[in-house]
Amino acid sequence: MVPPRPRRSALFLPASNPRAIAKARTLPCDVVILDLEDAVAPDMKDDARARAVAAVAEGGFGDRELVIRVNAAGTPWHADDLAALASTAIDAILLPKVDDAAAVSAARDRLGHDAPALWAMIESARGVLNLPAIAAGAADARLTALVAGTNDLAIDLRCRPGPDRAPLLPALARIVIAARAAEMTALDGVLNAIDQPDRLAAECDQGRAWGFDGKTLIHPAQIDAANAAFGPSPDDIAWATRVIAAFADPVYDGRGAIRLDGAMVERLHLAEAERIMALMR
DSSP, X not given: OOOOOOOSEEEEEETTOHHHHHHHTTSOOSEEEEESSTTSOGGGHHHHHHHHHHHHHHOOOTTSEEEEXXXXXXXXXXXXXXXXXXXXXXXXXXEOSOOSHHHHHHHHHHHOTTSOEEEEXXXXXXXXXXXXXXXXXXXXXXXXXXXXXXXXXXXXXXXXXXXXXXXXXXHHHHHHHHHHHTTXXXXXXXXXXXXXXXXXXXXXXXXXXXXXXXXXXSSGGGHHHHHHHHSOOHHHHHHHHHHHHHHHSGGGTTOSEEEETTEEEEHHHHHXXXXXXXXXX
């Protein structure tokens, strides 16, 4: 079994900005997402693509996962983006504006099976409705993560999410469900309010409570809050340690459920405890 990777914090940075790329190599985020799409002006697209490919070749990102968000299918840059990244040593290619399973399959067919894994942004009503089919085809397409595109999704739904994000919660829940069904990572959407740390902390806690593995970010100042919210807490680690130790006790050998801390604990809890400890390591 492949150990889980922490994806608590996934920071978007414009690939057209060499200073941002250099800084990314020093930041405590788990994932660096070099952006060729929204953060790059149309007349800078080709330059941004070349800079992203050069940054990958140069390396220096350490243990951080390196992901590149390409331009959407149907734009003048999509095919060239995929062609440039097909043989690079990145961890994944992030597809924006994924409305259906066909969009993921088309990208995989264009890239080839041995190209990097795919991540998909779900940022439309159609994308949310088609999540079951997207999840069903995930293994064949080597799709390994779903990312909530909350900005575009709110516009497409014509909703007005406040700090509690109540209008978006049904869609966010479906993203998490689809990700879990296909053993994918689920990443929460960005918060545009950079100067509201309390709101960021609350949104991170909410995302964690709803089952997301981490959060996409737009500024380095947001990294610490995401890492704190989505990483195993001391209580999580203590619980996992007790569960693993209890099931390792010869007294409980072969049992499917045991009593621990006044509650029944099953083998499925053991699997979760082992996942928590793997993430901690």
